[in-house]
């Protein structure tokens with residue numbers, strides 16, 4: 001019987017060995033320690049799709065979007081060999097940055113991925129409040145940028161900010177996103193001010 005972890009490891013190495021044009025490789029990787037993290041990590045999916053990225057799966061057709069991301073469950077503790085393969089092939093598979101999330105008090109996946117994938121930037125997401133210390137606690141010289149607990153949306157935005165230095169069209173998309181955010185606050189503010197607090201609250 002095929003070992004499902006080994007087959008993923010083999011696929012990662014095969015992808016790293018393939019000579020694919022950069023338009024066909026994912027720019028961003030999203031990894032999480034367990035599929036039970038998916039609700040929290042979904043924010044990264046939402047941010048990337050909001051900015052026009054498409055998820056690259058193993059379906060037949062390549063996404064039409066120029067920028068893509070991939071998603072995996074990888075655990076430092078349960079599948080250290082898969083984590084190693086994921087992080088050490090990341091660069092050769094075309095990734096520019098990784099968003100890595102894990103929960104619990106031993107949330108070691110983001111920092112281990114950061115160390116193994118170095119110098120590729122990794123943004124860590126503590127899935128719960130109690131995971132914050134284990135995600136951000138890195139020794140000097142071993143960098144990992146992290147967001148607050150649960151803030152996977154911001155983790156993905158940060159990653160796109162990094163990419164935007166190389167891809168000006170992403171800078172435009174980030175600015176458009178921010179303009180929308182700003183306009184939304186303006187609309188809410190006017191509505192609250194004009195309707196009054198009671199009426200505003202009742203409508204929510």
Ligand SMILES: Nc1c(C(=O)O)ncn1[C@@H]1O[C@H](COP(=O)(O)O)[C@@H](O)[C@H]1O
Pocket residue numbers: 032033034035036037074075076077078101102103104106107108109110127
């Ligand atoms: N922190 C880690 C790591 C790791 O860091 O390697 N692997 C799994 N986990 C975390 O364990 C929690 C419970 O996982 P299960 O729900 O699968 O038991 C999840 O939040 C996951 O990120």
